[in-house]
Amino acid sequence: MTYYCPECGNEVECIQGCGSTGYFCNKCNKLISSKAILTEAPTKKDKE
Template sequence: MTYYCPECGNEVECIQGCGSTGYFCNKCNKLISSKAILTEAPNIKDNE
């Protein structure tokens, strides 16, 4: 399954270790909570 960053909308990297799963956004350069990630790509509309 693909997950997305709630801030920028880019795909996040899934990091698993020691029984836990974390999500990292390479564009925002920070960890994203598993409760905050998006399961569908956001509809980002620029300059409307």
């Protein structure tokens, strides 16, 4: 499944280790909480 950053809308990188999963946005350079990630790509209206 593809996940997206809630801030910029870009695809995030899934990082798995030690039984946990984290998500990292390479554009924002931030770790994203699994509760905050988007499962669908944001529309242009959502980004503005």
